Amino acid sequence: MITLASDFPTPYPAAMRGVICSRSDARIEEIAHDFPRQDVRATAFWLREVLPYFPPATHCVVVDPGVGTDRAAVVVEAGDHHVVAPDNGVAIPVARELAGDDFAVWEIEYEDDETASNTFHGRDVFAPGAADVHDAGGPEAVDRCVPTDDWVDLTFPEPEVLASAARGEVLVVDGFGNVVTNVPGETVADRDTVRVGGESVPVRDAYAALDPEDRLVTVGSHGNVEFAVNQGRGDEAFGLAVGDDVLLEW
């Protein structure tokens, strides 16, 4: 199985599907193609949350602000999963989630420098790479894959958890408007309320525990503290965006 994830609008994902189908009989499953445009960290966060639910697969990921520069293409091998992606760190958090520090990185050399366009490596580099890694059973068996220790890391910022407060950062905002932070859910799990921006906000297990439009703090399906609104948008109600600092007090 090959999965596909990118921030590409129509019709670019289709070209990648075509290339894969022309090279491999692998089943293709979609992750998504509307990851936050060119936001490597947010995509890395979501991949860490989602890819481990798949059976062993080759995951082709293209969120690539550096397309056409000399950034490398890599295959990250973590357990039975392979992630084919630009060397910008997007594949690393999910690799750590799957395999701790026991993952390995290969660089994928271009098949043909002449024909790889400078603007669409999804089609010309990553899709063929994913098809070949999948069909060969791993980068070990693909000639143009070379082991490397020189790769770009990506980690999420650490929250600061104190006796009476936690200070963190907004990592992503999902399409519902739920604001996902790096603050661990354990910090609020047993509380009835926390203070956010000086105001008391209820902590609840479920959005629907409150009236529509009410603000809440909850622990999202990823285990982190989330700012949300029942049947509304947490980002608007709390005035928060990706990268903002957050402070919870109790």
Add this chain to the structure above:
Amino acid sequence: MITLASDFPTPYPAAMRGVICSRSDARIEEIAHDFPRQDVRATAFWLREVLPYFPPATHCVVVDPGVGTDRAAVVVEAGDHHVVAPDNGVAIPVARELAGDDFAVWEIEYEDDETASNTFHGRDVFAPGAADVHDAGGPEAVDRCVPTDDWVDLTFPEPEVLASAARGEVLVVDGFGNVVTNVPGETVADRDTVRVGGESVPVRDAYAALDPEDRLVTVGSHGNVEFAVNQGRGDEAFGLAVGDDVLLEW
């Protein structure tokens, strides 16, 4: 075959796909993931229009404003189709379409109360349920499925059809802006015009029977009266939204 329908933004549908692929070799086909957010009735309408075109399948549907409350998860068996969904009525109109009143409902008990998150039952309850119902051939063969007579019904409001008028309601607005009502198409099929809001509007078989931007009343592919604009948006031109009353006179 398992089909997937939800109102989930990225990356939540991918997590559901992953769970299904980890449990089942079933082919997955997408219905859509941009059903009107938390609009159970509109989703129920579209499922009734769409799912009967599929061969026998297990349909996993998650439009679920009550996630995390005590609403049950159900499997609705209608002919050779199974719909796995929250017990909020979303699966009932399509079940009636497929099987009249000859459908049956099972409640799906949670596999493990500890691990089901309170915010993402699509991943933790409905996707595993759909995989298991599919692979077992039906809820009868899944231990945690229990027949129930206590389920939430959903019916569409009845239009009022008089000798010289029909009064109804907007059920859904599609992405083209076409306004779909509950008024049966037969009421207008043989007319050349009807009056809407006091103004005469042509009744036509096809959008392209008029000039671009012209308003028309037509009978949609679902058999109901639709307010539309050739190459434009009927909702804007007629000033109509879901739930609004409509009056056609002739």
Add this chain to the structure above:
Amino acid sequence: MITLASDFPTPYPAAMRGVICSRSDARIEEIAHDFPRQDVRATAFWLREVLPYFPPATHCVVVDPGVGTDRAAVVVEAGDHHVVAPDNGVAIPVARELAGDDFAVWEIEYEDDETASNTFHGRDVFAPGAADVHDAGGPEAVDRCVPTDDWVDLTFPEPEVLASAARGEVLVVDGFGNVVTNVPGETVADRDTVRVGGESVPVRDAYAALDPEDRLVTVGSHGNVEFAVNQGRGDEAFGLAVGDDVLLEW
């Protein structure tokens, strides 16, 4: 394999998938369903860029402003590919790309005039047509397909390339905001700058060769001149939309 392309919002593509799955065991791969609404030329351009990357397949394409009029449904056979589409030219550029002038066109007669809705030929005409053409191995073996020489052509406007300038037209704008013209990339490939609207704009191989928000002229993955902005929208920065004239001077 059957691929699906349309400008249909939810849930219409799902109905097409259902019809295909009910008639055929073919694997289905998505091209996209958000092609520019009712823009036959832009869709024809993207199909020409994308479909040749697929292995031999039956491509079901529905961008169809003339639905419900007497425009025909056609199958265009080009090499090992078949494109099932309305007879509005949408399938012709990709056919020429695949087979030069050595392609053939069949008209698909309706299975049943009574049941084909006037508003949803995607479901009632094109999806069944694609399934039948796929399973039969080509239109030759489908009774209701009839060879025809009377079909709608579509060509892209020719650019005017002079010694010191090129004059062309915007063919499409992609979802990144990149403005794709009909001017061949060779005209700018070896230049360092060109003048656009009297201002000098750098010509670069890759978006990332400049600072974020900087404007550039580049050669897109399709081989044509593109107006772009690194990590921004070229359409807004250059004030260009589909159909606009463009003039490059050097």
